[in-house]
Amino acid sequence: MLNKEIVARLKGGVAVRGVLTAYDGCMNLVLDDAAELDKSGEPVTRYGRIVVRGSQVIYVSTGEVAP
Amino acid sequence: MLNKEIVARLKGGVAVRGVLTAYDGCMNLVLDDAAELDKSGEPVTRYGRIVVRGSQVIYVSTGEVAP
Amino acid sequence: MLNKEIVARLKGGVAVRGVLTAYDGCMNLVLDDAAELDKSGEPVTRYGRIVVRGSQVIYVSTGEVAP
Amino acid sequence: MLNKEIVARLKGGVAVRGVLTAYDGCMNLVLDDAAELDKSGEPVTRYGRIVVRGSQVIYVSTGEVAP
Amino acid sequence: MLNKEIVARLKGGVAVRGVLTAYDGCMNLVLDDAAELDKSGEPVTRYGRIVVRGSQVIYVSTGEVAP
Amino acid sequence: MLNKEIVARLKGGVAVRGVLTAYDGCMNLVLDDAAELDKSGEPVTRYGRIVVRGSQVIYVSTGEVAP
Amino acid sequence: MLNKEIVARLKGGVAVRGVLTAYDGCMNLVLDDAAELDKSGEPVTRYGRIVVRGSQVIYVSTGEVAP
Numbered sequence: 001m002l003n004k005e006i007v008a009r010l011k012g013g014v015a016v017r018g019v020l021t022a023y024d025g026c027m028n029l030v031l032d033d034a035a036e037l038d039k040s041g042e043p044v045t046r047y048g049r050i051v052v053r054g055s056q057v058i059y060v061s062t063g064e065v066a067p
Numbered sequence: 068m069l070n071k072e073i074v075a076r077l078k079g080g081v082a083v084r085g086v087l088t089a090y091d092g093c094m095n096l097v098l099d100d101a102a103e104l105d106k107s108g109e110p111v112t113r114y115g116r117i118v119v120r121g122s123q124v125i126y127v128s129t130g131e132v133a134p
Numbered sequence: 135m136l137n138k139e140i141v142a143r144l145k146g147g148v149a150v151r152g153v154l155t156a157y158d159g160c161m162n163l164v165l166d167d168a169a170e171l172d173k174s175g176e177p178v179t180r181y182g183r184i185v186v187r188g189s190q191v192i193y194v195s196t197g198e199v200a201p
Numbered sequence: 202m203l204n205k206e207i208v209a210r211l212k213g214g215v216a217v218r219g220v221l222t223a224y225d226g227c228m229n230l231v232l233d234d235a236a237e238l239d240k241s242g243e244p245v246t247r248y249g250r251i252v253v254r255g256s257q258v259i260y261v262s263t264g265e266v267a268p
Numbered sequence: 269m270l271n272k273e274i275v276a277r278l279k280g281g282v283a284v285r286g287v288l289t290a291y292d293g294c295m296n297l298v299l300d301d302a303a304e305l306d307k308s309g310e311p312v313t314r315y316g317r318i319v320v321r322g323s324q325v326i327y328v329s330t331g332e333v334a335p
Numbered sequence: 336m337l338n339k340e341i342v343a344r345l346k347g348g349v350a351v352r353g354v355l356t357a358y359d360g361c362m363n364l365v366l367d368d369a370a371e372l373d374k375s376g377e378p379v380t381r382y383g384r385i386v387v388r389g390s391q392v393i394y395v396s397t398g399e400v401a402p
Numbered sequence: 403m404l405n406k407e408i409v410a411r412l413k414g415g416v417a418v419r420g421v422l423t424a425y426d427g428c429m430n431l432v433l434d435d436a437a438e439l440d441k442s443g444e445p446v447t448r449y450g451r452i453v454v455r456g457s458q459v460i461y462v463s464t465g466e467v468a469p
Contacts, residue, residue: 001118009103010460011079011123012413027095027120028429034463036411041112045443047463051403053429056413056460058077058123061101061114068185076170078146078190094162094187108179125144125190128168128181135252143237145213145257161229161254175246192211192257195235195248202319210304212280212324228296228321242313259278259324262302262315269386277371279347279391295363295388309380326345326391329369329382336453344438346414346458362430362455376447393412393458396436396449 001062007037009058016052017043020060027054068129074104076125083119084110087127094121135196141171143192150186151177154194161188202263208238210259217253218244221261228255269330275305277326284320285311288328295322336397342372344393351387352378355395362389403464409439411460418454419445422462429456 007017008029018031029052035043074084075096085098096119102110140154142163152165163186169177208218209230219232230253236244275285276297286299297320303311341355343364353366364387370378408422410431420433431454437445 001116007114009081012415012460013079014411014460016461027118047409049403050461050463051429052461053456053459054120055122055457057120058079058081059083059117059119061117068183074181076148080146094185121187122189124187125146125148126150126184126186128184135250141248143215147213161252188254189256191254192213192215193217193251193253195251202317208315210282214280228319255321256323258321259280259282260284260318260320262318269384275382277349281347295386322388323390325388326347326349327351327385327387329385336451342449344416348414362453389455390457392455393414393416394418394452394454396452 001060004062006031006060006062007041008052008060010052010056011058012056013039014056015041016050018047018050021049024054027057027060028052029054029057029060068127071129073098073127073129074108075119075127077119077123078125079123080106081123082108083117085114085117088116091121094124094127095119096121096124096127135194138196140165140194140196141175142186142194144186144190145192146190147173148190149175150184152181152184155183158188161191161194162186163188163191163194202261205263207232207261207263208242209253209261211253211257212259213257214240215257216242217251219248219251222250225255228258228261229253230255230258230261269328272330274299274328274330275309276320276328278320278324279326280324281307282324283309284318286315286318289317292322295325295328296320297322297325297328336395339397341366341395341397342376343387343395345387345391346393347391348374349391350376351385353382353385356384359389362392362395363387364389364392364395403462406464408433408462408464409443410454410462412454412458413460414458415441416458417443418452420449420452423451426456429459429462430454431456431459431462 015037018034022030034050082104085101089097101117149171152168156164168184216238219235223231235251283305286302290298302318350372353369357365369385417439420436424432436452
């Protein structure tokens with residue numbers, strides 16, 4: 001998944017997308033060109049780099065495929 | 068359960084299904100051909116690979132049998 | 135409780151029933167012929183084997199007796 | 202409190218009552234002749250033995266005294 | 269605070285009052301002549317001794333002073 | 336921040352204010368002349384000393400400045 | 403991110419902004435010229451220095467870019 005665009009589903013209904021540039025054993029994630037997504041998967045807020053705390057991650061996916 | 072299709076019931080009412088290709092002692096799960104399911108068990112979003120954080124797992128099942 | 139049918143009350147109002155075939159010090163449970171129960175204790179979804187994460191368990195009981 | 206009837210107030214508004222036959226440093230509790238109580242303290246579901254996970258306990262009391 | 273009457277504000281909106289007779293590094297508390305309080309600070313349920321699990325404590329106070 | 340008046344924002348929408356007289360590595364806090372604040376920052380309940388459990392702290396601030 | 407203005411999204415829908423002057427391995431953060439933000443990102447309460455507890459952090463970002 002490294003250096004690929006991923007989607008991270010977080011606690012509290014938050015979802016973020018970005019290029020995974022680093023992670024550690026606690027699933028702390030560093031995402032570049034990141035954005036917070038709304039329920040339909042559209043970007044609500046765009047960021048440069050974000051650091052996601054692993055304890056908040058529900059799952060990480062390599063991006064959606066066609067339903 | 069390894070290399071079989073499983074359903075994982077997660078905190079916050081989230082459920083995912085996929086082929087279990089790896090897991091560890093914290094119940095972190097790697098699922099391939101994964102999908103997030105709605106309340107009735109139908110796929111809502113399809114993913115390639117997802118990594119589920121063990122701390123969010125309520126239970127993992129080897130799939131439903133007829134009621 | 136080993137190899138007996140138990141009911142496990144889990145966080146988030148979830149309850150499951152099944153034959154307890156294994157458990158560990160963190161109260162991770164392996165249940166066979168398992169089912170998720172609704173509020174009145176009736177099976178909603180039947181599974182083969184489920185693995186319940188101990189951190190989600192509120193209590194485990196050896197099954198209900200007559201009120 | 203050992204071998205006495207206690208009431209355990211648990212997370213999520215759950216309360217249980219029973220004879221405390223064992224406990225450990227994490228406040229895991231084994232209760233015999235146990236019952237889950239409703240808001241007014243009346244038994245809703247009676248069980249034989251239940252094992253309560255310490256992480257869900259808010260407090261344990263040696264039973265109510267007259268208001 | 270030892271052997272004084274204290275009020276403990278707990279998660280989930282629960283508050284208890286009693287004489288602090290013992291505590292440990294995890295803020296587990298033993299209170300005697302304890303009572304659970306309602307929102308206005310009045311006793312709802314009186315207990316003899318209660319043992320409060322430290323992980324549920326938000327704060328402990330040496331009792332209210334006049335507003 | 337030691338011996339200064341601070342505001343601590345706690346989980347569950349609780350906020351307290353007081354003079355920080357001690358703290359430790361887990362952000363357990365001892366506040367003197369403490370008070371619980373309502374949403375607008377006004378004292379609802381005044382206490383002498385309170386001990387706040389670090390796990391409930393969201394953030395601690397050195398008090399508000401003019402908006 | 404050190405000595406830059408960051409936005410920290412915290413549990414419970416709380417967001418704060420400030421200059422990151424220190425942090426540690428648990429993502430405890432020290433922010434100067436800090437403010438709590440409302441849903442639209444506008445400052446609601448301004449503080450001097452705040453210390454954010456890492457366990458409450460969902461993610462930290464280097465500030466928004468144009469949508």
